[in-house]
Amino acid sequence: MISTKAPPAPAKFSRPTPAAPTKPSRLLPLLQAVLPPLLILLALLALWEFFASGPNATLPPPSKVWTDAHDLIVDPFFDRGGLDKGLFWHLAASLQRVALGFALAGVVGIATGLLIGSSPFAMRGLDPIFQVLRTVPPLAWLPLSLAAFREAQPSAIFVIFITSVWPVIINTAVGVRNVPQDYRNVAAVIRLRGPAYWWRIVLPAAAPYIFTGLRIGIGLSWLAIVAAEMLIGGVGIGFFIWDAWNSSNLSDIIVALVYVGLVGFLLDRVVALAGRIATRGTQAA
Amino acid sequence: MDQHRFLEITQLSISFPKSPLPVLHDVDLQIARGEYVAVIGHSGCGKSTLLNVIAGLLPASGGGVVLDGREIAGPGPDRAVVFQNHSLLPWLTCYENIRLAVDQTLSKTMSRAERHDWVLENLAMVRMTSAKDKRPAEISGGMKQRIGIARALAMRPKVLLMDEPFGALDALTRAHLQDQVMEIHASRGTTVVMITHDVDEAVLLADRIVMLTNGPNATVGEVLEVKLPRPRDRLALAADPAFTAARAAVLEFLHARHANPALAAA
Numbered sequence: 001m002i003s004t005k006a007p008p009a010p011a012k013f014s015r016p017t018p019a020a021p022t023k024p025s026r027l028l029p030l031l032q033a034v035l036p037p038l039l040i041l042l043a044l045l046a047l048w049e050f051f052a053s054g055p056n057a058t059l060p061p062p063s064k065v066w067t068d069a070h071d072l073i074v075d076p077f078f079d080r081g082g083l084d085k086g087l088f089w090h091l092a093a094s095l096q097r098v099a100l101g102f103a104l105a106g107v108v109g110i111a112t113g114l115l116i117g118s119s120p121f122a123m124r125g126l127d128p129i130f131q132v133l134r135t136v137p138p139l140a141w142l143p144l145s146l147a148a149f150r151e152a153q154p155s156a157i158f159v160i161f162i163t164s165v166w167p168v169i170i171n172t173a174v175g176v177r178n179v180p181q182d183y184r185n186v187a188a189v190i191r192l193r194g195p196a197y198w199w200r201i202v203l204p205a206a207a208p209y210i211f212t213g214l215r216i217g218i219g220l221s222w223l224a225i226v227a228a229e230m231l232i233g234g235v236g237i238g239f240f241i242w243d244a245w246n247s248s249n250l251s252d253i254i255v256a257l258v259y260v261g262l263v264g265f266l267l268d269r270v271v272a273l274a275g276r277i278a279t280r281g282t283q284a285a
Numbered sequence: 286m287d288q289h290r291f292l293e294i295t296q297l298s299i300s301f302p303k304s305p306l307p308v309l310h311d312v313d314l315q316i317a318r319g320e321y322v323a324v325i326g327h328s329g330c331g332k333s334t335l336l337n338v339i340a341g342l343l344p345a346s347g348g349g350v351v352l353d354g355r356e357i358a359g360p361g362p363d364r365a366v367v368f369q370n371h372s373l374l375p376w377l378t379c380y381e382n383i384r385l386a387v388d389q390t391l392s393k394t395m396s397r398a399e400r401h402d403w404v405l406e407n408l409a410m411v412r413m414t415s416a417k418d419k420r421p422a423e424i425s426g427g428m429k430q431r432i433g434i435a436r437a438l439a440m441r442p443k444v445l446l447m448d449e450p451f452g453a454l455d456a457l458t459r460a461h462l463q464d465q466v467m468e469i470h471a472s473r474g475t476t477v478v479m480i481t482h483d484v485d486e487a488v489l490l491a492d493r494i495v496m497l498t499n500g501p502n503a504t505v506g507e508v509l510e511v512k513l514p515r516p517r518d519r520l521a522l523a524a525d526p527a528f529t530a531a532r533a534a535v536l537e538f539l540h541a542r543h544a545n546p547a548l549a550a551a
């Protein structure tokens with residue numbers, strides 16, 4: 001009697017409860033994140049199509065971009081020698097320059113920032129100079145750089161370096177100056193000195209500031225490389241855009257711009273993620 | 286050496302640059318080995334300043350502090366500090382916070398394995414073994430303060446300096462930690478200087494209560510011996526006449542003779 005009656009009772013209760021909340025709760029946030037930008041993008045594309053389709057339009061509509069630049073969009077990896085390469089190769093060349101210049105800026109910037117932040121004299125003396133230098137537009141450095149290095153590749157890397165090094169220096173120095181007195185006291189009581197003090201206390205305490213500087217730096221690097229490559233030529237996304245302009249290939253330019261934007265976004269996210277991993281716990285306290 | 290002069294503060298005065306009056310003047314105090322001394326006074330009278338000078342984190346402007354026959358000149362692990370706001374390093378786990386202090390201070394006398402065990406022993410002493418791999422942001426205020434105490438004691442200090450260690454805690458957690466500190470004081474025999482503004486806490490924990498007058502230009506107003514036998518039990522003491530008498534004496538000092546000037550003016 002009991003065994004035949006018992007099973008249906010829980011089934012009745014358990015069936016509606018778990019089914020209802022779990023399914024939408026997993027899908028909904030994803031939809032909420034993806035759907036609005038997708039809808040806006042479609043709306044913007046439609047607007048663009050509408051305004052660029054008239055007889056007097058100076059820019060190609062999305063449909064024309066798709067047909068014109070079909071090869072470029074579909075296959076970023078082709079390589080027909082010379083400058084006739086897929087966008088992947090151009091982006092890779094630009095990224096390589098950025099990687100070199102930015103790595104240099106990171107190392108030099110952090111080291112200089114640590115030095116300056118620890119000396120009130122250096123801070124007072126150098127800060128105004130840096131504040132002026134950091135406002136010099138990236139391309140203004142290029143002629144000097146070309147004159148000094150006499151070659152395109154090191155000049156481009158130098159422009160990246162000189163553009164992105166300032167925010168790293170300034171933010172690192174501010175981070176060092178803002179190491180809380182509490183942590184300095186702890187270090188003093190346990191007699192943590194010299195390199196160990198820098199490594200165990202100052203660097204971790206300043207890490208959030210350093211990563212803010214690096215994040216601004218990587219954004220500036222990407223801005224600078226596209227502009228610099230337009231002038232120095234060779235393989236690279238900047239020169240690709242310039243080349244397309246010279247051959248009136250507007251559709252190629254638009255495709256390249258989309259890629260430039262996406263890569264810039266990814267670079268920012270990568271540095272932000274690295275910062276989050278490196279500084280976990282630090283901000284929350 | 287005179288046992289009553291393990292930690293000796295003589296004619297100490299402290300002033301900050303740019304302020305006309307010293308914060309503290311003519312502070313004289315002798316503390317015996319193993320003694321538990323509480324320093325009490327109104328907010329802003331210079332309690333933290335006094336502790337920082339004993340810790341060596343601030344310079345004295347006159348007079349000096351001698352610990353175990355040696356004049357102090359700068360901070361060191363023989364005077365471990367439990368700070369008013371725990372001051373754990375947020376990027377290290379609880380274990381690593383203590384380990385860093387142990388590695389810095391005991392690496393000459395202990396092997397790696399011994400230091401590891403010593404850290405675990407101190408975590409166990411404050412009953413925080415289960416949280417050893419958590420970061421400070423992931424534990425409660427009372428737990429942070431316990432790690433701070435464990436870190437300080439793990440350095441095997443000659444004196445433990447505590448700046449309102451339980452000030453920011455709720456009453457229940459506070460009582461619990463007070464009991465733990467009494468236990469640790471009994472088992473390790475550490476000399477303790479504790480700053481507090483809680484009268485009950487001072488009477489319950491201390492052998493002597495040092496009462497500071499109001500700042501600026503404060504000094505030691507009175508020193509009260511608390512002659513209660515140890516171990517002390519908070520429940521039994523509540524009705525103990527010696528306890529209530531001591532409590533009344535401190536309250537008298539703080540609220541009748543040296544009422545908070547800021548509150549009195551209001």
Ligand SMILES: Nc1ncnc2c1ncn2[C@@H]1O[C@H](COP(=O)(O)OP(=O)(O)OP(=O)(O)O)[C@@H](O)[C@H]1O
Pocket residue numbers: 301302304308326327328329330331332333334335482500
């Ligand atoms: N760095 C400083 N420079 C100048 N004056 C200071 C400095 N630090 C503290 N003071 C002054 O010294 C006095 C004592 O400060 P202190 O922090 O020692 O007080 P306290 O007794 O610990 O107070 P509380 O109970 O609120 O913690 C205060 O009047 C304060 O303004």
Ligand SMILES: [Mg+2]
Pocket residue numbers: 332333334369448
């Ligand atoms: Mg204080």
